[in-house]
Amino acid sequence: MSSFDEMDAFEGASLSARAMAARPSPYLDDLNPAQRAAVERLDGPVLMLAGAGTGKTKALTARIVHLLMTGKARPNEILAVTFTNKAAREMKARVGRMLGQPAEGMPWLGTFHAICVKLLRRHAELAGLKSNFTILDTDDQLRLLKQLVQAAGIDDKRWPARMLAGIIDGWKNRALTPDRVPAADAGAYNRKGVDLYAQYQTRLRELNAVDFGDLLLHMVTIFQTHQDVLEQYQRWFRYVLVDEYQDTNVAQYMWLRLLAGAHRNICCVGDDDQSIYGWRGAEVGNILRFEKDFPGAHVVRLEQNYRSTPHILAAASNVIRGNEGRLGKELWTDAEGGEKVRLIGHWDGEEEARWIGEEIDAMQGGTRGMRSFHLDEIAILVRASHQMRAFEDRFLTIGLPYRVIGGPRFYERMEIRDAMAYFRLVVSPADDLAFERIVNTPKRGLGDKAQQTIQITARAHGVSLVEGARLALEQGLIKGKGGAALGQLVGDLARWGRMVEDADLSHMELAEIVLDESGYTAHWQNDKTPEAPGRLENLKELVKALEGFENLQGFLEHVSLIMDNESQDAERKVSIMTLHAAKGLEFPAVFLPGWEDGLFPSQRSMDESGLKGLEEERRLAYVGITRAEELCTISFAANRRVFGQWQNAMPSRFIDELPEDHVEVLTPPGLYGGGGMPAPGIESRAAEANVYNSPGWKRLQARQGQRGMSQPRESRNTVIDMEAVASFTIGERVFHQKFGYGAVIEIEGDKVEVAFDKAGTKKVVARFLSAKDDVPF
DNA sequence: GTGCACAAACTTTTT
């Protein structure tokens, strides 16, 4: 499909630009001067630097409406990209609301991925694919990589599929095809990685499949190598809008530059202070460089905040000030008063959870001298998901309703993926990855050997696995119980495949038939584990979700990209989520627990990315604080159990960066309380004591000072690793967390053989050993 | 070929 008339026709511009231009435009009056400037400057490059809570979505949607109202573009000539489906949905809804009619005619408002799928299906042949290519999920991707590694005869301990997937993703994020991976990356060690990457791409093409990264990568490659195609789209997309520009990776950046390169009508919205996805390839540099990339760019700053109290804004501003290389923004507000940001330290993580639980209880009743809060107005934002556990445990025991946002997504659950694999096979029998997934689920007595036979047969005849299985059965290569079951499966698949065409049968009925007759439903009915009922429930929900689609194919098409599931139960609940998941959300009251060095900022982040990592952590702190509208409570604990092992920690360095004037310290009894004997009446003393004057705090200050000189600190893990390998000598006394004391017998690379006093002789990884003198406590 | 037991590795963050 290459004619744009066709495109025009089938995308159907249901909104008539001209008809709308006649109507008044109240949407502009709603905007403040900065927003208005960003909206009205339609032509040429515009960078909208929108701080947290400054109404950027409003401005962005107003801009789209303005483009339509002024007749500058028809709905289908606007390319508007977001990162999440949720953001896309929201924008669609808001455009519709502003226009006073549904915005169905905006086919190119969507996520990077969704839009690329659409484009790639049209030009699949240019990437060596057929237009009905499948999109692999992470699971399929890993299985494929594992096979490749094993087939290449490489030690899969040295090349775990997960790691390889990470490396390949990294390259794809930077728009690097195997032949373009720079020598620096491909050096001695990664030589094999590039090799495997190339093989992986070949294999994907054979399977007529792409992974997530490919969606962008293929389109960039096509645009770069097919000038005519690029030019078509450059003409077609007259205006380009990008949300969350600070989160774009190199591939997305190149894609945008290619598309907007000719007319340069590109408007990027973002906030360099909220760039928190560097670890998955996002480049803050993209937004920092915007004016260089698009000379003559108009930069608008949205700085008036409509969300938070002055205290909260002051706290956030003061923290983020510690970062270098910002474009610079200062949030301000008309609002006055409000509570100061509250800071509290606890003895340990459990106490922290207990305190927050009690606090929430009190807030509900309005017994904190403030207005009362509903549970759904309260959120707990954590750095790492394992922190959620303490809160879940606590809230369960006190019966406080909560909801975890994020977690494993609906479509990532095992049973859903299994069911989807069945559907995929019914629709396209050549889907080998789907076949591999379900041949032996439920158990059919087809183990490694039988599966290998199928693989070999299929490869020998150059056919799909299903076909290979059929041939292998014919030739009597698979016998017995397994053979019978396989015969049944192959027959069933063919039968179900024919039922797809059956007009009398809805695709929902078909889905149920497939799940029942394959024995998959029974498999979970017979399962006695506690999660089995939930899984059956999920399967029911999956079938229900089919209702919204014309047929199975249509469903499968969409599902691979729609990974979010908003559980929409109406009950008021406290939200628990990670800081990352909280971006873009806001809550009247926010708790930010776990502000301890090592946890937040995360040690790993600093180890891996040094100062850059620390700055990203700081932005995360900024994002966290700015989620709060009225009340923000930061807390830290002196002790925390990590891996079931107690560790103590210093309060986060970010706590030092909070402005004293805007912080109220709620003195806890205990370590940070007043440094001494808990005397009677500590409750009242606690009310006036001040962490800033406590010995614990001063100690902390002193430590911070020393550390400040050598920031960022040397990687703790690396040091231990290297010392561990280098320093152990045969005969040395060592300590292992689980096995206790022992003596080194032999050293082999990173593995050390130790004769433990009580646990016998074991070979363990050096990292889990410490020299006897180093033993903590 | 399946199921159990034990040991290792693991914990950021995810479109």
Added chain:
DNA sequence: GTTTGTGCAC
């Protein structure tokens, strides 16, 4: 503390 992978017995 939990999951995942491996080795062993049935």
